[in-house]
Amino acid sequence: xxxxxxxxxxxxxxxxxxREHIGHVVAAHEVDLVVINAENAAGxxxxxxxxxxxxxxxxxxxxxxxxxxxxxxxxxxxLKSVPEDSQKRPRRVLRPANLQAGLPGHGFxxxxxxxxxxxxxxxxxxxxx
Numbered sequence: 861x862x863x864x865x866x867x868x869x870x871x872x873x874x875x876x877x878x879r880e881h882i883g884h885v886v887a888a889h890e891v892d893l894v895v896i897n898a899e900n901a902a903g904x905x906x907x908x909x910x911x912x913x914x915x916x917x918x919x920x921x922x923x924x925x926x927x928x929x930x931x932x933x934x935x936x937x938x939l940k941s942v943p944e945d946s947q948k949r950p951r952r953v954l955r956p957a958n959l960q961a962g963l964p965g966h967g968f969x970x971x972x973x974x975x976x977x978x979x980x981x982x983x984x985x986x987x988x989x
Contacts, residue, residue: 861977862889866896866920871903875911882918892973894919895981898953899926906931909938912953922952922969924983929955929965939965947971956985 864886869878878896886894896915898907906928912935915923930936935953942948944966957967968982 861892861973861979863893863895864889864891866894868897868899869901869915871900875901875914878915879918886919892975892977893921893979895922895924896920897926898923899928902932907935907953908932909934909950912938913949916949916952921971921973922954922981924954924981925965926956926985936964954981954983956983958984 864882866878866882869875882894885891898912898915898920901907901911901915907923907925912923938950939953939955940950942950944951951966952969952971953965954967954969955963955965959967967984968980970978970980972978
């Protein structure tokens with residue numbers, strides 16, 4: 861399985877670069893799974909539901925975040941808009957799994973690629989010094 865991980869899209873410039881290049885990178889390398897870190901995609905602080913939808917439209921399968929996951933408060937309702945066992949887009953936006961229990965969102969996702977290969981993505985956040 862070929863996996864493309866795009867690390868830390870930052871603001872509109874980062875989103876533009878992804879928009880301009882992700883299609884040909886995925887095609888050239890026969891990518892099966894696209895994971896994008898969207899934590900700073902909204903001006904360097906968090907991700908909005910609309911930006912998440914745009915990244916999914918570009919081909920992302922799973923979006924990861926980090927300590928800025930709830931900087932855009934509207935993301936909380938987006939994460940809560942689908943049940944835990946859903947395969948829909950809001951369920952595929954991950955928050956770090958090692959954050960305190962009971963917080964909105966999920967730290968892992970299990971899915972199947974378009975080619976039928978099962979996969980799991982888990983996100984953990986390291987400690988900052």
